[in-house]
Amino acid sequence: MEGPFDFTLTGVLTSVANPLRDAGVGILTVSTYDTDYVMVKQENIPKAVAALEASGHSVRWVGSSFRMSVNDLQVLAERFRTAVEAAGTTIHVPLPRILIQRVPGVSVYDPDSNEITYPSWEETPVTGKAGQERAAFQTGEAITGQQFFAGQFRYFFVHELSHWLQMQLPARRELKKVQDKYSLEAQANRVAVAFLASLPEERGFMERTVARFERLLAAKEKPLPEGESGRRYFNELYGKLGAEYPYFQYQMVLDAWRSPARADWSKALEDLRDAPVQ
């Protein structure tokens, strides 16, 4: 709680504790001379934020400032292009421009502007940050929401580079018109996994990322109705999947990782070239 408060003002603490109690969020409080600290479990952060905002409090994130390193992303992009060319694929379009800004918790490649928009932690809304805290908790590692965010979007940056690569292929120029989004996304993940898994210096990162996605999937409710095909469900509801969208992305990453050819970069590029995508 942002103080200092007059320490006779016990009502301030009550105004925070009550909505949390009503929302079923357990708390631990520590009172100091200047202010009170109210602690909640990491997994309960989304519930706590929602309850506090609904009762008129404003919630903001404090703590270490965090800048995504654009340089790291540019280096990854250069290495990606070099690896594609080394495997004999001609590149027609320059590497995408990288924009770091608020997008609703996702990264996006836009083939029209040839830009990858990458989410910035600072500009992510409080509810989005709360969701990342919960996901961080679900990984079972002692990591913060910021750390989870940084790792997952570093992977998805390579995923977006794979969409950029898809656009290079003559038959796929018009990515937006592709009907079978499932295949498009699965291919992007296949290429991203193969790229990272084939680089010795990225293997550790990829292993960590897969382990996190695996535990998140285990913690999430499966959106797919029993007996339903993932491809059909995904394609039918594409654009309306909302919170279910990451489930499919994580599952595709796992599928690519579990394939015996996961680190076979030339095979992944070959599949990308040859697989029919309508």
Ligand SMILES: [Zn+2]
């Ligand atoms: Zn994608």
